[in-house]
Amino acid sequence: MSVSRFWRKIPQRYNLVGTQCTTCGRYFFPPRSLCPDCRRSGEIVDHTFNGEGTVVTYTVIRSASDQFENTTPYVLAIVELDEGPRLTTQVVCTPEEIEIGMRVRSVFRRIAADGESGTIHYGTKFVPVEH
Amino acid sequence: MRDVAVIGVGCTEFGERWSTSFRDLFVTAGSLALEDAGVSGEKIDALYVGNMSAGRFVEQEHIGALIADFAGLATNHIPSTRVEAACASGGLAFRQAVTAVASGMEDIVVAAGVEKMTDVGTGASVDMLASAADREWEGFAGATFPGLYAMIANDYMHRYPLTREQLAMVAVKNHENGANNPIAQFRNRITIDTVLNSSMVADPLRLFDCSPITDGAAAVVVVPLERAREFTDSPVRVLASAQASDTIALHDRRDISTLDATVAAGKRAFERSGLTHKEIDLVEVHDCFTIAEICAIEDLGFCAKGEAGKLTADGATALNGDIPVNPSGGLKACGHPVGATGVKQICEVVAQLRGEAAGRQVDAEIGMTHNVGGTGATVVVHILGV
Ligand SMILES: [Zn+2]
Numbered sequence: 135m136s137v138s139r140f141w142r143k144i145p146q147r148y149n150l151v152g153t154q155c156t157t158c159g160r161y162f163f164p165p166r167s168l169c170p171d172c173r174r175s176g177e178i179v180d181h182t183f184n185g186e187g188t189v190v191t192y193t194v195i196r197s198a199s200d201q202f203e204n205t206t207p208y209v210l211a212i213v214e215l216d217e218g219p220r221l222t223t224q225v226v227c228t229p230e231e232i233e234i235g236m237r238v239r240s241v242f243r244r245i246a247a248d249g250e251s252g253t254i255h256y257g258t259k260f261v262p263v264e265h
Numbered sequence: 266m267r268d269v270a271v272i273g274v275g276c277t278e279f280g281e282r283w284s285t286s287f288r289d290l291f292v293t294a295g296s297l298a299l300e301d302a303g304v305s306g307e308k309i310d311a312l313y314v315g316n317m318s319a320g321r322f323v324e325q326e327h328i329g330a331l332i333a334d335f336a337g338l339a340t341n342h343i344p345s346t347r348v349e350a351a352c353a354s355g356g357l358a359f360r361q362a363v364t365a366v367a368s369g370m371e372d373i374v375v376a377a378g379v380e381k382m383t384d385v386g387t388g389a390s391v392d393m394l395a396s397a398a399d400r401e402w403e404g405f406a407g408a409t410f411p412g413l414y415a416m417i418a419n420d421y422m423h424r425y426p427l428t429r430e431q432l433a434m435v436a437v438k439n440h441e442n443g444a445n446n447p448i449a450q451f452r453n454r455i456t457i458d459t460v461l462n463s464s465m466v467a468d469p470l471r472l473f474d475c476s477p478i479t480d481g482a483a484a485v486v487v488v489p490l491e492r493a494r495e496f497t498d499s500p501v502r503v504l505a506s507a508q509a510s511d512t513i514a515l516h517d518r519r520d521i522s523t524l525d526a527t528v529a530a531g532k533r534a535f536e537r538s539g540l541t542h543k544e545i546d547l548v549e550v551h552d553c554f555t556i557a558e559i560c561a562i563e564d565l566g567f568c569a570k571g572e573a574g575k576l577t578a579d580g581a582t583a584l585n586g587d588i589p590v591n592p593s594g595g596l597k598a599c600g601h602p603v604g605a606t607g608v609k610q611i612c613e614v615v616a617q618l619r620g621e622a623a624g625r626q627v628d629a630e631i632g633m634t635h636n637v638g639g640t641g642a643t644v645v646v647h648i649l650g651v
Binding site: 135139143147164190191192193194195196197198199200201202203205208210211212220221222223224229234245246255257 | 388389391392395399400401402403405406407408409411412415416417418419420423464465466467468469470514515516517521
């Protein structure tokens with residue numbers, strides 16, 4: 135991913151900043167600038183999510199693209215944030231630990247790098263919530 | 266709107282075609298289709314080419330013009346248009362051709378699909394295919410294309426009674442069919458153990474749950490039904506053409522295990538044709554992964570949600586079953602040159618309806634095709650009949 139393309143979404147990727155339509159109350163992450171329900175009459179503002187959610191489904195990636203190859207195997211999941219929206223994320227745990235319904239919270243982590251000397255991409259991953 | 270008929274089809278062999286270039290693949294398929302249709306090149310009014318990503322696979326854009334040129338049509342100056350909807354590019358190119366003829370705008374139109382995937386390494390093509398999903402919010406997190414379908418599979422298996430063996434049966438059945446298809450990439454039969462012992466790609470999907478990386482091209486010729494007999498004694502009618510879209514990202518879907526775009530396109534196709542499920546004699550579905558065939562059978566309405574695994578294990582989707590699914594071998598065994606697949610599905614149904622499918626022949630008068638882009642953000646469904 136190019137430097138500018140990554141840089142453009144740093145607040146969203148680092149701090150889980152999404153959006154909310156104040157007209158209908160719906161939250162969006164990944165952020166949307168147009169509410170699918172209210173469309174042009176929707177008033178969109180930024181919203182920082184509290185970062186807790188539940189695993190909806192998951193997989194363990196064993197064979198990845200070049201950018202992620204040296205981090206395999208890794209756990210990938212769709213997480214539903216407590217505010218409602220769902221996102222695709224890595225969960226920092228072992229393949230044996232991950233399960234549907236698991237409670238998780240967001241953390242700031244290194245995601246990938248563009249080659250050995252390229253930009254390092256940071257962003258949000260999730261970790262299991264301790265009981 | 267005018268009725269539309271397919272009068273000719275052509276398909277290259279699918280596989281790792283190291284010695285064949287992007288343009289040669291297309292020229293071969295196009296020539297076969299024109300020969301089959303009995304149409305000479307200068308009669309063609311327009312060309313639609315389905316192609317997902319020549320820009321990244323072979324670093325070539327402007328595919329419409331390139332294809333027209335190497336098909337020998339540059340000096341005819343015909344309109345030639347590239348159509349892109351990821352893995353549904355081929356089905357969409359066919360739909361564009363049908364629309365052009367139905368509208369009365371053009372008479373003799375070629376719809377083609379082509380993809381040359383093996384000129385880049387596996388890591389690069391994995392990354393490439395991930396661009397059929399949301400690059401910024403799925404790919405960025407490390408999602409691969411098999412990984413996304415694996416998350417569909419885990420959600421599905423958590424909610425419905427699908428066993429790992431039933432899932433494997435999809436691949437076993439498609440290899441069985443592919444063994445009788447001379448253009449198929451894999452013509453070897455496999456067992457459930459072959460699938461269960463293959464390497465894990467993204468849990469629970471193993472290597473033999475996944476369609477391969479393939480080079481190939483396919484082409485068909487469509488004309489107004491009223492003119493079809495000028496060219497052939499066995500025209501195949503287009504009874505319905507339907508297309509639907511959905512969220513680009515899997516995480517934004519209403520239901521992870523249901524492709525709502527398949528439901529919508531399927532419903533529209535049945536409504537437009539006035540046909541019922543019982544009248545469909547075979548269906549070519551988009552089995553990019555075994556779980557995708559399970560979802561397709563259900564989302565098209567051939568059985569209730571949660572029943573396709575049992576249906577497959579009982580043999581209902583085999584060649585001699587109640588509803589044969591993927592007689593060509595599907596994407597799994599026939600191969601999946603992404604932009605060509607949707608057109609190949611049309612070629613297969615036409616061959617079946619004309620009774621030219623030899624060892625994999627189904628007794629059929631009406632057939633359906635189902636072509637998916639991404640994880641279900643685009644779906645194209647066609648019904649053809651004789
Ligand atoms: Zn709204």
